[in-house]
Amino acid sequence: xxVRRDAKEKTMTTNPNQGRSFISDCMRWSLSGGIGFKIYIIxxxxxxxxxxxxxxxxxxxxLIITGMSDIVSWGLYISNFTFFVGxxxxxxxxxxxxYMLKDKDLHEVVIIGECVAVGALVMCLMFxxxxxxxxxxxxxxxxxxxxxxxxxxxxxxxxxVLNGYLALNSLVPLYILYCNYHNREPVGWxxxxxxxxxxxxxxxxxxxxxxxxxxxxxxxxxxNPLLGPxxxxxxxxxxxxxxxxxxxxxxxxxKYSVDEQIFLKLKRxxxxxxxxxxxxxxxxxxxxxxxxxxxxxxxxxxxxxxxGHNSLVPWxxxxxxxxxIGTLLFAFDPTKGNPRYLMVxxxxxxxxxxxxxxxxxxxxxxxxxxxxxxxDYAPTSNEILITLGVLATxxxxxxxxxxxxxxxxxxxxxxxxxxxx
Amino acid sequence: xxxxxxxxxxxxxENGEKKISRRSFIKGLSIAAAAGSAGLVTGxxxxxxxxxxxxxxxxxxxxxNYRLMSQKEKDETVARLVRxxxxxxxxDIQMSNAEPRExxxxxxxxxxxxxxxxxxxxxxxxxxxxxxxxxxxxxIRLFEMDSGQLDxxxxxxxxxxxxxxxxxxxxxxxxxxxxxxxxxxxxxxxATWREPDGIVVVDYDWCIGCRYCLAACxxxxxxxxxxxxxxxxxxxxxxxxxxxxxxxxxxxxxxxTFCVQRxxxxxxxxxxxxxxxGSRVFGNLLDPDSEIRFVLKNKKVFRFKEELGTDPKFWxxxx
Numbered sequence: 001x002x003v004r005r006d007a008k009e010k011t012m013t014t015n016p017n018q019g020r021s022f023i024s025d026c027m028r029w030s031l032s033g034g035i036g037f038k039i040y041i042i043x044x045x046x047x048x049x050x051x052x053x054x055x056x057x058x059x060x061x062x063l064i065i066t067g068m069s070d071i072v073s074w075g076l077y078i079s080n081f082t083f084f085v086g087x088x089x090x091x092x093x094x095x096x097x098x099y100m101l102k103d104k105d106l107h108e109v110v111i112i113g114e115c116v117a118v119g120a121l122v123m124c125l126m127f128x129x130x131x132x133x134x135x136x137x138x139x140x141x142x143x144x145x146x147x148x149x150x151x152x153x154x155x156x157x158x159x160x161v162l163n164g165y166l167a168l169n170s171l172v173p174l175y176i177l178y179c180n181y182h183n184r185e186p187v188g189w190x191x192x193x194x195x196x197x198x199x200x201x202x203x204x205x206x207x208x209x210x211x212x213x214x215x216x217x218x219x220x221x222x223x224n225p226l227l228g229p230x231x232x233x234x235x236x237x238x239x240x241x242x243x244x245x246x247x248x249x250x251x252x253x254x255k256y257s258v259d260e261q262i263f264l265k266l267k268r269x270x271x272x273x274x275x276x277x278x279x280x281x282x283x284x285x286x287x288x289x290x291x292x293x294x295x296x297x298x299x300x301x302x303x304x305x306x307x308g309h310n311s312l313v314p315w316x317x318x319x320x321x322x323x324x325i326g327t328l329l330f331a332f333d334p335t336k337g338n339p340r341y342l343m344v345x346x347x348x349x350x351x352x353x354x355x356x357x358x359x360x361x362x363x364x365x366x367x368x369x370x371x372x373x374x375x376d377y378a379p380t381s382n383e384i385l386i387t388l389g390v391l392a393t394x395x396x397x398x399x400x401x402x403x404x405x406x407x408x409x410x411x412x413x414x415x416x417x418x419x420x421x
Numbered sequence: 422x423x424x425x426x427x428x429x430x431x432x433x434x435e436n437g438e439k440k441i442s443r444r445s446f447i448k449g450l451s452i453a454a455a456a457g458s459a460g461l462v463t464g465x466x467x468x469x470x471x472x473x474x475x476x477x478x479x480x481x482x483x484x485x486n487y488r489l490m491s492q493k494e495k496d497e498t499v500a501r502l503v504r505x506x507x508x509x510x511x512x513d514i515q516m517s518n519a520e521p522r523e524x525x526x527x528x529x530x531x532x533x534x535x536x537x538x539x540x541x542x543x544x545x546x547x548x549x550x551x552x553x554x555x556x557x558x559x560x561i562r563l564f565e566m567d568s569g570q571l572d573x574x575x576x577x578x579x580x581x582x583x584x585x586x587x588x589x590x591x592x593x594x595x596x597x598x599x600x601x602x603x604x605x606x607x608x609x610x611x612a613t614w615r616e617p618d619g620i621v622v623v624d625y626d627w628c629i630g631c632r633y634c635l636a637a638c639x640x641x642x643x644x645x646x647x648x649x650x651x652x653x654x655x656x657x658x659x660x661x662x663x664x665x666x667x668x669x670x671x672x673x674x675x676x677x678t679f680c681v682q683r684x685x686x687x688x689x690x691x692x693x694x695x696x697x698x699g700s701r702v703f704g705n706l707l708d709p710d711s712e713i714r715f716v717l718k719n720k721k722v723f724r725f726k727e728e729l730g731t732d733p734k735f736w737x738x739x740x
Binding site: 061062063064066068069070071073074128131132133134135136137138140141146147148149152153154155156159212216217218219294365366368369370371372373 | 482486489556562564573574575576578594603606607608609610611612627628629630631632633635636637638639640641644645646647648649671672673674729
């Protein structure tokens with residue numbers, strides 16, 4: 001069956017075959033591309049395969065082949081999980097201005113932000129799964145069949161909000177694209193309530209993830225009321241920075257035009273969030289070191305090392321440097337939005353926050369242990385390969401979602417322009 | 422096809438076979454396999470024995486959380502585990518599922534002025550509870566302390582020399598069986614809970630291995646099985662309890678259970694029995710004549726990290 005459609009077909013139609021052709025068209029658009037694109041996809045698939053192979057080893061032997069121990073019992077997986085929850089939540093920084101403040105420029109790219117959020121959420125759920133001691137027993141968490149410790153356990157809250165946000169961020173863009181594919185304007189009341197819900201939901205996924213740590217009196221480094229707000233501030237800097245990199249890649253590699261204004265607006269969002277994030281960082285550091293207590297030992301371990309254990313020290317100072325450099329590059333942009341310049345700024349900012357929100361937050365929470373042990377943690381190669389596999393899966397998901405989304409949007413734009421003529 | 426017709430068709434009784442859910446189908450299949458082969462297995466038929474093992478494993482996989490099981494289901498799972506131990510490792514074990522005793526709330530007190538740091542308690546605990554020898558898992562830790570300090574985190578938990586040492590005292594640390602336990606609150610699947618006799622237990626078969634309870638425990642009272650635990654066959658304690666010292670698998674949490682397999686039979690925990698100095702006092706807090714009540718009433722008593730409000734059932738005291 002031919003899937004090509006001409007201008008005559010743009011009126012409303014109830015032909016059930018159209019649903020099927022939407023899917024097949026989208027799949028075709030996801031997979032088609034030049035030689036560079038094919039190499040990119042093959043590279044991602046290769047990394048995923050290596051990750052999957054490494055995971056089978058971990059599945060058979062247990063988490064013993066990771067660098068984690070009874071003292072540092074969460075490592076690279078949960079670190080990455082924490083960071084990518086932030087990236088997922090950051091889609092709200094496009095959704096909020098686009099829908100609530102009716103910003104036309106950001107409306108153009110809001111779907112791309114949502115695709116990035118879906119990819120980030122897929123990674124989050126995968127990171128949690130690979131971190132589990134008994135992944136086959138995960139059905140114990142399903143309410144009804146299993147036993148769900150709700151509302152007591154914050155982990156159950158996190159599960160709910162992450163899956164809910166995944167649903168919201170998949171279904172709303174799907175509906176909009178489906179309408180656009182059929183050259184229809186989406187009907188406001190059918191999706192806008194969910195858009196507004198997703199705005200609150202985005203905040204909730206990151207706050208809940210912060211509460212996962214913040215609620216533990218056993219870990220003074222996390223048991224800090226600034227943790228949640230700071231998660232948001234850093235996420236609203238790092239997330240749009242990731243989205244900006246994706247947009248620059250789109251602008252340079254596809255026919256889809258991304259307006260200069262969009263970069264400038266994203267830049268403003270990033271600068272404000274990044275500055276608030278730095279202020280909160282300063283506040284945390286002040287609290288830990290001005291009056292040094294036993295509860296500051298984790299911060300001591302992180303920033304300066306403790307009892308000769310200083311594996312995190314170079315990481316955290318690199319992270320803070322990148323964080324400050326990224327913020328300054330965005331704040332004092334002499335090129336006024338040159339994509340190459342912004343690319344450098346965005347990468348340095350999100351790398352800085354990635355290290356800080358990952359390694360720099362999770363590991364020192366465990367060191368020293370409640371019994372005073374100081375132990376270093378380093379991920380094993382197997383653990384790193386699994387992590388890379390998950391990251392590659394996320395990148396693949398984002399690519400596979402963005403390509404058909406852009407194709408639909410482009411066609412819809414062209415069709416609209418024709419009508420206007 | 423008309424969807425309403427489709428639904429009607431599904432509900433027709435002659436399609437009843439298709440309606441059986443996957444879970445009950447598998448369960449039925451496994452029971453049939455188990456029943457069919459059980460008689461032959463005793464006759465020494467290897468391949469059918471594997472079928473029975475598969476069946477038992479399926480049933481184990483789909484069983485409920487221990488707390489939700491009826492007494493019959495509890496007995497069945499214990500019987501299955503005993504059978505599986507025989508089939509898999511040719512090991513004869515006795516597994517109890519003894520319930521908490523009436524009017525009992527266990528409490529523990531540790532005499533810091535008596536303990537000399539001999540570590541007999543640690544050794545007894547490892548033996549009694551089938552703790553992993555490969556990773557040297559220990560529920561109890563003894564900290565060698567300098568005078569002037571009362572926080573084990575400032576002591577030496579890895580001392581390796583002859584004891585006792587002059588001017589040092591010793592502080593034993595283990596799961597405190599908190600009344601308001603952060604680990605229980607944290608667990609997403611209710612795989613850990615506090616029994617009516619005050620023992621905080623883990624359903625090993627229900628734990629998904631997320632380790633959130635480990636992060637939540639302010640006393641480092643929980644241990645994770647990063648790999649499959651190993652105990653030499655001749656050293657395995659065959660008197661086991663479902664919630665206690667039965668063999669654990671990889672990827673699950675475990676912890677001190679006040680030796681539930683012993684204490685519910687009226688015995689002392691292995692550590693208290695093994696202690697050569699009598700520093701460890703264990704008993705029923707609800708019994709006014711118990712030694713533990715005497716200690717709490719007449720000695721100078723304190724709790725570790727009391728400010729967290731976890732209300733541990735474990736006290737330290739001095740003579």
